[in-house]
Amino acid sequence: MNKENDKSMQEYWKRNVALIRNLLIIWAAVSYGAVILLGDVLSKISFFGVNLAFWFAHQGSILTFVAIVAFYAWRMGKLDKEFDVEE
Amino acid sequence: MSVEVLTLIFVMLTFGLYAYIGWWAKAVDTKSFYVAGNDVPIIANGAAIAADWMSAASFLSMAGLIAFLGYDGTVYLMGWTGGYVLLALLLAPYLRKFGRYTVPDFIGDRFYSNKSRAVAAIATIFVSLTYVAGQMRGVGIVFSRYLGVNIEIGVIIGMALIMFFAVIGGMKGITWTQVAQFFILIVAFVVPAVAISFKLTGNPIPQFGMIFSDVAQRLGEAQIEAGLKEYILPFQNMSKLNVFMMTMALMVGTAGLPHVITRFYTVKTVKGARWSAVWALLFIAILYTTAPAVGMFSKFNIIDTVHNQPVEEIQQIEWVEKWSTTGLLGLNDVNEDGVYRLSGDPATNEVNIDKDIIVLSTPEVAQLSPVIIALVAAGGLAAALSTAAGLLLAMSSAVSHDIYYKIYNRNATEKQRLRVARVMIFLSVLAAGYFGINPPGFVGEVVAFAFGIAAASLFPAIFLGIFDKRHNREGATAGIVTGLVFTVVMLVLMKSVPLLGTETPIIESFFGIDAAGIGIVGMVLHFAVGFVVSRSTKEPPQDIQEMVENIRIPKGSGEPQGDH
Numbered sequence: 001m002n003k004e005n006d007k008s009m010q011e012y013w014k015r016n017v018a019l020i021r022n023l024l025i026i027w028a029a030v031s032y033g034a035v036i037l038l039g040d041v042l043s044k045i046s047f048f049g050v051n052l053a054f055w056f057a058h059q060g061s062i063l064t065f066v067a068i069v070a071f072y073a074w075r076m077g078k079l080d081k082e083f084d085v086e087e
Numbered sequence: 088m089s090v091e092v093l094t095l096i097f098v099m100l101t102f103g104l105y106a107y108i109g110w111w112a113k114a115v116d117t118k119s120f121y122v123a124g125n126d127v128p129i130i131a132n133g134a135a136i137a138a139d140w141m142s143a144a145s146f147l148s149m150a151g152l153i154a155f156l157g158y159d160g161t162v163y164l165m166g167w168t169g170g171y172v173l174l175a176l177l178l179a180p181y182l183r184k185f186g187r188y189t190v191p192d193f194i195g196d197r198f199y200s201n202k203s204r205a206v207a208a209i210a211t212i213f214v215s216l217t218y219v220a221g222q223m224r225g226v227g228i229v230f231s232r233y234l235g236v237n238i239e240i241g242v243i244i245g246m247a248l249i250m251f252f253a254v255i256g257g258m259k260g261i262t263w264t265q266v267a268q269f270f271i272l273i274v275a276f277v278v279p280a281v282a283i284s285f286k287l288t289g290n291p292i293p294q295f296g297m298i299f300s301d302v303a304q305r306l307g308e309a310q311i312e313a314g315l316k317e318y319i320l321p322f323q324n325m326s327k328l329n330v331f332m333m334t335m336a337l338m339v340g341t342a343g344l345p346h347v348i349t350r351f352y353t354v355k356t357v358k359g360a361r362w363s364a365v366w367a368l369l370f371i372a373i374l375y376t377t378a379p380a381v382g383m384f385s386k387f388n389i390i391d392t393v394h395n396q397p398v399e400e401i402q403q404i405e406w407v408e409k410w411s412t413t414g415l416l417g418l419n420d421v422n423e424d425g426v427y428r429l430s431g432d433p434a435t436n437e438v439n440i441d442k443d444i445i446v447l448s449t450p451e452v453a454q455l456s457p458v459i460i461a462l463v464a465a466g467g468l469a470a471a472l473s474t475a476a477g478l479l480l481a482m483s484s485a486v487s488h489d490i491y492y493k494i495y496n497r498n499a500t501e502k503q504r505l506r507v508a509r510v511m512i513f514l515s516v517l518a519a520g521y522f523g524i525n526p527p528g529f530v531g532e533v534v535a536f537a538f539g540i541a542a543a544s545l546f547p548a549i550f551l552g553i554f555d556k557r558h559n560r561e562g563a564t565a566g567i568v569t570g571l572v573f574t575v576v577m578l579v580l581m582k583s584v585p586l587l588g589t590e591t592p593i594i595e596s597f598f599g600i601d602a603a604g605i606g607i608v609g610m611v612l613h614f615a616v617g618f619v620v621s622r623s624t625k626e627p628p629q630d631i632q633e634m635v636e637n638i639r640i641p642k643g644s645g646e647p648q649g650d651h
Contacts, residue, residue: 009640013639016639017554023176024172024176027172031165031169031334032331032334032335035161036321036327036330036331036334037331039330040321043319048298048299049299049300049303050297051320053321054158054303054319057161057321058158058297059294059379061164061169062164062168062372062375065171066369066372069171069172069175069176069364069368072175073361073362076180077361080358085640085642086358087357087358087641087642087644
């Protein structure tokens with residue numbers, strides 16, 4: 001592997017890791033944040049027939065997880081193209 | 088037609104379908120018993136992962152567990168789906184690029200050590216065995232209810248069937264069988280959920296029914312009145328610390344489960360692995376967002392039907408009588424006042440509802456037609472069988488491929504390896520059946536143990552292997568052993584009553600952390616010990632560092648790598 005290629009691969013990896021980090025922050029915020037650490041607070045906010053913390057605990061967090069994984073697959077597809085590392 | 092006859096017909100039809108698919112898929116490609124690259128379409132692979140993943144515990148027990156834990160039941164909901172995010176972002180694409188057969192393969196090659204390969208193989212066997220025992224119990228429950236035999240006989244019937252499918256299905260056939268099993272299990276789960284949602288809330292979509300109705304509130308009120316806990320408020324049944332730890336243990340454990348990770352080896356490309364994860368999680372989310380609604384509706388309906396009702400009237404209800412005979416519903420008019428009363432106080436409680444009946448009884452309690460009841464039985468079996476097949480495969484490949492072939496006998500012929508794999512499947516089924524008949528705990532809990540062990544041993548090792556180039560053999564071995572030993576010792580001490588026969592647990596908890604969340608402490612120790620040891624020993628060889636760089640880039644995943 002030549003120098004230039006090496007550098008571009010490092011950049012590719014750096015952007016991948018940054019994307020993973022950002023998505024994991026969202027992942028932790030909707031699960032550990034909204035449901036557990038802030039569970040007592042958000043359960044005081046009503047959300048239709050239930051409360052907001054309960055909705056995140058039983059529905060919202062799961063839907064967010066699906067969105068995170070889909071966004072990652074889509075974004076990485078673009079990144080692969082940009083750095084020409086597609087298969 | 089009676090429910091029993093219909094069930095038998097449904098079960099036989101679906102089993103016939105699986106057998107046909109197994110035969111068809113195998114007949115197409117007899118030579119590729121050990122094929123790594125697979126031409127399974129991405130969506131189908133997603134469905135296969137989902138079926139592999141959603142076990143008897145997901146199908147039969149989870150809605151029940153949630154019904155009894157209320158808000159805190161989120162540990163299972165978030166735990167068993169959130170781990171997928173870790174899997175999709177941190178492991179799956181890189182393991183696909185690495186492109187061998189098993190998890191111990193990666194650990195053994197990445198840490199250039201047969202010792203770590205052996206330890207990873209042992210962890211794989213341990214995790215899969217604990218997990219498969221829960222599946223056998225699930226199969227036993229379904230057969231006992233629908234064929235009118237006791238649970239032990241049900242487990243034995245299940246053992247015979249799984250043995251049969253593991254052999255005829257073969258490695259490749261299993262994928263397509265799992266695709267079929269996914270559709271059967273999801274239809275079987277969703278149809279009664281829609282029906283009970285419509286009946287109770289007027290809204291046919293359970294996810295909406297549970298929010299846009301007053302069922303949650305009425306269930307909470309009924310529970311308070313009976314002296315039980317509030318349903319939609321947090322930390323009523325578990326401490327905040329334990330909800331946190333257990334959620335994390337299930338998430339990280341999910342990402343470390345060998346039978347699920349292996350599934351990502353079966354798509355063609357890294358991109359395919361990423362999108363497989365998306366489809367899989369979407370398919371899983373259908374069940375996981377429906378289950379809390381089913382738990383809520385079904386529990387409300389049972390309480391509403393039985394609680395404060397005259398004994399004579401209740402005894403007339405057909406499903407009450409049926410479920411009473413299986414022992415999953417216990418009704419006893421203790422104070423002989425002619426009325427059944429649910430109570431939070433065990434001494435005066437007259438209604439015992441086993442968690443396992445929530446899903447199985449939903450169609451009957453909601454007065455659905457016998458066809459749906461039969462469908463649910465077939466769905467439960469599909470869930471249990473598809474997961475068991477994946478687990479048995481993971482176990483037998485850990486022994487036949489990683490231990491026997493890679494470590495013990497490098498010159499073994501294909502035939503010898505195959506024979507070892509078959510004997511292993513046989514022994515695994517026997518062991519799983521034994522634990523299914525003598526379960527160390529409730530189905531969901533047994534499965535939870537597997538997660539703690541996966542979280543403490545396999546996940547950190549794979550993660551560090553990809554993201555920490557400096558991580559070396561010494562660090563990995565020390566980390567895996569620390570995580571594994573700590574977690575297993577803690578589990579044994581905390582569960583010493585069933586395991587060692589002590590009268591009380593040797594220790595109650597580890598600084599307030601229960602058995603279900605202890606894997607996370609093991610994981611933290613793994614990371615810490617692994618880091619310190621790897622930094623104080625010499626860095627991994629150049630070719631290993633190059634390998635790590637290589638797996639980080641999708642390009643070239645189709646190329647053959649090393650010997651298989």
